Amino acid sequence: MSFLAPDNIIEVNNANIYQQASLVLSGLNFTIQKGEFVYIIGRTGTGKSSLLKTLYADLPLRKGQVHVAGFEVNQLLHREVPFLRRKLGIVFQDFQLLPDRNIADNLTFVMRATGWKNTQKIQQRITDLLQQVDLPGINKKFPHQLSGGEQQRVVIARALINEPMVLLADEPTGNLDPDMSEEILKLFQRINNSGTAILMATHDYEVLEKFPARVLKCANGVIEDLKVFP
Numbered sequence: 001m002s003f004l005a006p007d008n009i010i011e012v013n014n015a016n017i018y019q020q021a022s023l024v025l026s027g028l029n030f031t032i033q034k035g036e037f038v039y040i041i042g043r044t045g046t047g048k049s050s051l052l053k054t055l056y057a058d059l060p061l062r063k064g065q066v067h068v069a070g071f072e073v074n075q076l077l078h079r080e081v082p083f084l085r086r087k088l089g090i091v092f093q094d095f096q097l098l099p100d101r102n103i104a105d106n107l108t109f110v111m112r113a114t115g116w117k118n119t120q121k122i123q124q125r126i127t128d129l130l131q132q133v134d135l136p137g138i139n140k141k142f143p144h145q146l147s148g149g150e151q152q153r154v155v156i157a158r159a160l161i162n163e164p165m166v167l168l169a170d171e172p173t174g175n176l177d178p179d180m181s182e183e184i185l186k187l188f189q190r191i192n193n194s195g196t197a198i199l200m201a202t203h204d205y206e207v208l209e210k211f212p213a214r215v216l217k218c219a220n221g222v223i224e225d226l227k228v229f230p
């Protein structure tokens, strides 16, 4: 039996991360506290995405223990995974909005899938979320009518629907120019200031310099806790 310390949102103990038969990262030990902002850096192929996928139970953990938002990820049954995902917000590099639905319908789709039933409450939550990401009133627009940065902010709104305790972001600025990236980071800071922990994989050293925070570096099959960049 093991417990998540009350101030920790993520605990990783002696974990190995695999992709198929290959060991990508080994002997991982780190914790992330509630409300922390942490980057994962490392060259391409060093395992940043694989680590995030393990945290949201998209890759099985074969060795070690991982606790995320009160769930022991390595013990989760397949049917329990959605309960973990509801405690998380997940943001990827490619925006992954449904192209044939407007923004309100994109958000409603996820809300209904995660148990929201009351139409009035759904509409109110959409208004609040779009306000939160500085895109009020874009409900009826379609994804292709928005810039990349705007689409990414809608994705972030979608990730915030169920008030996650932690946001996992995989290269969220990977497809954006520097100004748009800065907007996304400012938004992340605001979200973080309101108490949501953020774990963000990135290659973007400009972002690290402008918005310094604790850094976990993936290299040579292990993770080094640099505390702060550089």
Ligand SMILES: Nc1ncnc2c1ncn2[C@@H]1O[C@H](COP(=O)(O)OP(=O)(O)OP(=O)(O)O)[C@@H](O)[C@H]1O
Pocket (backbone or CB within 6 Å): 019, 020, 024, 042, 043, 044, 045, 046, 047, 048, 049, 050, 051
């Ligand atoms: N679906 C997969 N099947 C098999 N091997 C994979 C798969 N996805 C990734 N890998 C391998 O696992 C290793 C780690 O990849 P991963 O995507 O986690 O790295 P990354 O640091 O996130 O890279 P990038 O910055 O390019 O996204 C790489 O050697 C990669 O080739």
